[in-house]
Amino acid sequence: MTQIDKGTSKFLSYVLRHAPDSIGLELDTNGWVAIDTLIKRAGMSGRALTRDKVLTVAADCDKQRFTISEDGTRIRAAQGHSVTVDLALVPVVPPATLFHGTATRFLNDILSEGLKPQSRQQVHLSADIDTARKVGARHGKPVILTIDALGMQADGHRFFQADNGVWLTDAVPPVYIECP
Numbered sequence: 001m002t003q004i005d006k007g008t009s010k011f012l013s014y015v016l017r018h019a020p021d022s023i024g025l026e027l028d029t030n031g032w033v034a035i036d037t038l039i040k041r042a043g044m045s046g047r048a049l050t051r052d053k054v055l056t057v058a059a060d061c062d063k064q065r066f067t068i069s070e071d072g073t074r075i076r077a078a079q080g081h082s083v084t085v086d087l088a089l090v091p092v093v094p095p096a097t098l099f100h101g102t103a104t105r106f107l108n109d110i111l112s113e114g115l116k117p118q119s120r121q122q123v124h125l126s127a128d129i130d131t132a133r134k135v136g137a138r139h140g141k142p143v144i145l146t147i148d149a150l151g152m153q154a155d156g157h158r159f160f161q162a163d164n165g166v167w168l169t170d171a172v173p174p175v176y177i178e179c180p
């Protein structure tokens with residue numbers, strides 16, 4: 001993505017995941033907002049968006065952070081929300097193992113209390129180690145935790161897959177976490 005697209009992407013992440021209020025936007029229960037309304041509100045806050053720009057960022061975004069509704073009129077963040085939304089995802093059977101990249105400095109706390117969603121709505125897990133390493137490196141020296149996802153599911157924990165494939169669950173108790 002170009003620098004300019006990154007700016008738009010970060011802006012969209014901010015308003016669609018964390019602070020719709022900051023531009024007077026209201027997400028619906030499932031996190032959607034009309035693209036026209038988003039463009040209008042963004043413009044009133046000094047950020048010039050066009051429908052093309054929004055659709056291009058959504059299409060080009062490496063992580064597919066944004067989902068466009070089937071009729072093309074609405075947009076939402078696929079995951080990562082700190083505001084309360086119900087993504088209306090259906091529980092699915094996870095792969096046997098999933099991965100969570102974090103920073104070594106969080107390890108002690110994670111191994112004693114498990115993975116918690118922290119400021120987000122759910123814990124984010126990756127299907128592959130490379131992705132998990134990148135996620136962890138955002139926080140510092142990365143460490144990859146292996147999660148016994150199928151074991152968790154067998155014990156009644158639910159797993160969801162966001163529109164962009166990221167795995168989500170409410171929390172991961174320490175017993176399911178394997179540390180290298």
Ligand code: HQG
Nearest residue numbers: 065080102103106109110113114115116118120124135139
């Ligand atoms: C850690 C990015 C101490 C957790 C990524 C993580 C992802 C604990 C940090 C998505 C803990 C929260 C989410 C505990 C968890 N004690 N630390 N009990 N439980 N933590 O950013 O998973 O680029 O909220 O390990 O690619 O890093 O935004 O979560 O290090 O998909 O689209 O607390 O964000 O996507 O950090 O990343 P975050 P995350 P985007």
